Amino acid sequence: MKILYAIQGTGNGHISRAREIVPLLQQHGELDILISGTQADVQLIQEVKYKLHGFSFIFGKKGGVNHYQTWKNMDLFQFRKDMKSIPLKDYNLIINDFEPVTAWACKLQGIESVSLSHQAAFKSRKVPRPKTIDWGKIILSRYAPTTHHIGFHFERYDDFIYTPVIRSEIRNLKPSNKGHYTVYLPAIDDKDLVKLLKQIPQVIWQVFSKHTKTSYTDTNVIVEPVNNEKFNLSMASCEGVFTGGGFEGPSEALFLGKKLLVAPMRFQYEQQCNAYALKQLGIPVIWGSNHNWLPVLQKFVTEPQHHQFDFPNETAQIIQHTVNTFAR
Secondary structure (H helix, E strand, O other), rough: OEEEEEEOOOHHHHHHHHHHHHHHHHOEEEEEEEEOOOOOOOOOOOOOOOOOOEEEEEEOOEEEEEEHHHHHHHOOOHHHHHHHHOOOOHHEEEEEOHHHHHHHHHHHOOOOOOOEHHEEEEEEEEOOOOOOOOOOOHHHHHHHHHHHHHOOOOOOOOEEEEOOOOHHHHHHOOOOOOOOEEEEOOOOHHHHHHHHHHOOOOOOOEEEEEEOOOEEOOOOEEEEEEEEHHHHHHHOOOOOEEEEOOOHHHHHHHHHHOOEEEEEEEOOOEEEHHHHHHHHOOOOOOOOOOOOOHHHHHHHHHHOOOOOOOOOOOOHHHHHHHHHOOOO
């Protein structure tokens, strides 16, 4: 059996989850991997057969998407060319993690594909989301259309939704508490974060930034370029995690039993939905309308959090179910 696994390359979450899923798919047949997008800081160790430009949202430095750079990065001619270049009919199973080139190619050719992603969970009306009118809803539903859906979310809101895939490297960590706070906010400039975090001098902040290539320290704030191993160790030994409204990062922090504070990216509907769901579960959120983050941060470091999340390791069973159900 031949399997195509198409992965979104924007952000680190999709590829981080793929690290866990790829070896399992390889047990079921000959696997080809496709990645499109330009914004990931982590890599797969396995060979990637197709590397496509795709369509990536470019992170800004002020808490949201950089719309100009995102538009500038678009190449619709290349997108159309890439859609025609993939031999989709050679595969018995096409699995899609929010990857638009393969998704639209399958749709236009009438070929079935399976979304295996966090975004697939939003096909259920039971998933929490803010009651707002947002153009992001259209992007979320049309960005990578598939015929079948298997989703991941913080809770099992529907029968096709599972709890998060937690990487083995995270499951194997031994959590401790050295008192520092780990920060990952890829859409905010590290210099702006330093100015903010220095105002809470009673704790050490370890910031991992997409916007610096060198490490530096300013009083109680340590800034590092994004590094997967260093970030994992920092998160495992921290007291709390301050991060964006993504899915994998908050999931891993909750799995490790860490205090959590999220600040979803502005103009990013999926992150707004994730933050809304976390808010329902008792996790504090800094919304884009809040222009003074300091009181929320002070409360975050001084007050305890009491939560317990059970994210069982059922990835192998999910992959087995996907192959048995959808392979042609």
